[in-house]
Amino acid sequence: MQPLYLLCCPCHFGLERTLRFEISKIGGTDITAQDGRVLFRGDALTIAKANLSLSVAERVLIQLGQFPAYSFEELFQGMRSIPLEQWIGKDDAFPVKGHALDSKLHSVPDCQSILKKAAVERLKSVYHTSWFTESGAIHPLHFTIRKNIATIYLDTSGIGLHKRGYRKNANAAPIKETLAAGIVDLARVHSDSVVCDPFCGSGTILIEAAFKALRIAPGMHRRFLAEKWAQIPESVWKEARSEAVARIQRDATFTAIGSDIDEAAIALTEENCRRAGVKPRIRLIQQDVAEFQPPEGAITICNPPYGERMLDIQQAQSIYRIMGDVFPADKAHPCYIITPDADFELHFGKPANKKRKLYNGMIQCNLMSYFQ
Numbered sequence: 001m002q003p004l005y006l007l008c009c010p011c012h013f014g015l016e017r018t019l020r021f022e023i024s025k026i027g028g029t030d031i032t033a034q035d036g037r038v039l040f041r042g043d044a045l046t047i048a049k050a051n052l053s054l055s056v057a058e059r060v061l062i063q064l065g066q067f068p069a070y071s072f073e074e075l076f077q078g079m080r081s082i083p084l085e086q087w088i089g090k091d092d093a094f095p096v097k098g099h100a101l102d103s104k105l106h107s108v109p110d111c112q113s114i115l116k117k118a119a120v121e122r123l124k125s126v127y128h129t130s131w132f133t134e135s136g137a138i139h140p141l142h143f144t145i146r147k148n149i150a151t152i153y154l155d156t157s158g159i160g161l162h163k164r165g166y167r168k169n170a171n172a173a174p175i176k177e178t179l180a181a182g183i184v185d186l187a188r189v190h191s192d193s194v195v196c197d198p199f200c201g202s203g204t205i206l207i208e209a210a211f212k213a214l215r216i217a218p219g220m221h222r223r224f225l226a227e228k229w230a231q232i233p234e235s236v237w238k239e240a241r242s243e244a245v246a247r248i249q250r251d252a253t254f255t256a257i258g259s260d261i262d263e264a265a266i267a268l269t270e271e272n273c274r275r276a277g278v279k280p281r282i283r284l285i286q287q288d289v290a291e292f293q294p295p296e297g298a299i300t301i302c303n304p305p306y307g308e309r310m311l312d313i314q315q316a317q318s319i320y321r322i323m324g325d326v327f328p329a330d331k332a333h334p335c336y337i338i339t340p341d342a343d344f345e346l347h348f349g350k351p352a353n354k355k356r357k358l359y360n361g362m363i364q365c366n367l368m369s370y371f372q
Helices: 016-025 044-053 072-080 108-127 177-186 204-214 234-247 263-276 310-326 344-348
Strands: 005-010 029-034 037-042 061-068 096-101 141-146 149-155 194-197 255-260 282-286 299-302 335-339 354-360 363-370
Touching: 005 044, 016 029, 016 037, 016 044, 016 177, 037 044, 044 234, 061 072, 072 108, 072 149, 096 108, 108 141, 177 204, 177 335, 177 354, 177 363, 194 204, 204 255, 204 263, 204 282, 204 299, 255 263, 263 282, 310 344, 335 344, 344 363
Parallel strands: 096 141, 194 255, 194 299, 255 282, 299 335
Antiparallel strands: 005 037, 005 061, 029 037, 061 149, 141 149, 335 363, 354 363
16 A cells, blocks of 8 residues: 655645645545645655646645744754655755744744754764765755744645646736636636637636646646656656546537737747647637627636736726626626726626635735626
8 A cells, every 4th residue: 555645735825625626636635725725645646646637736745744943953853853764865955945934933044054954964864974965856845934833845846836838938927827727717617618818918828728628637748856756656657647648538629719919929829829739729819808709608717917007007997998898797708807906896897796816926816707
């Protein structure tokens, strides 16, 4: 029987429920959702599936230990007590990074230094060496110190999971892939849906909608740090990828329509759709939002442009008024619009059926949902 590990996946605030459901589908157990993260248990295969298949998770972390840390000595001894050798080999690299919040130990560089020294001391006692080349596979150690409780994680993903591999270039203000996937889930996109995005930008919403509808694992086009670890056999990753390929619903009738006033945005979306392998499902049109006419039954999902300067805000609000004129925003034409403007409904001209607080980067936004 494969050993079970305590795993942690951070996510955007507001997407914990979506992530919890996704984790249950890949076999995670003892699932607990907290603010901005979900904890669960799983084996090596679960780790591989999580990296490949979770659409709204930012990373897949193995929780190695948790302990009180009111002093540097407690921090040092807590780390030193963790059996790091179960994961980190004699030649492996183990960089340390993290953050502290509401704790006596608030200097992140000092905490990094203490934790690195403790990890070295632990591994020195196991491997009986005074020098580590760190020339092998990378095993990043992450730490959080919150309210004087330190938690140590091992990062299996490497580059954040929002980096799917299809978006080599982006426009000025792209929506993060994981947030787009969460909005697509909240919009209830299915295998037979038609999705429209009249501000397609670099195509992220359209691509994430296609991934969900066609059941394409979002991590299919990239690799992960843990694939180079001796502790997780290559056969595990092959099995996870084979299962992901088998799940693709090639007979789905899903289609999407993307439009943008910017010719360069249309070209960029087309290139990203091609890289993602979903170009045949997506039709692109260069047009102003004032010309937008969604087909009946189509789901409109968009991230309209906005800025922080007054002129930008005034221009954005002008766009919201145009959207209110051309978006039916009713049961036959459901709409899901993410915006940071607290007065969006006033300019759009219609109150949302539901508002959900989300964060686009560091910007607090609302997902305005119209479905009645």
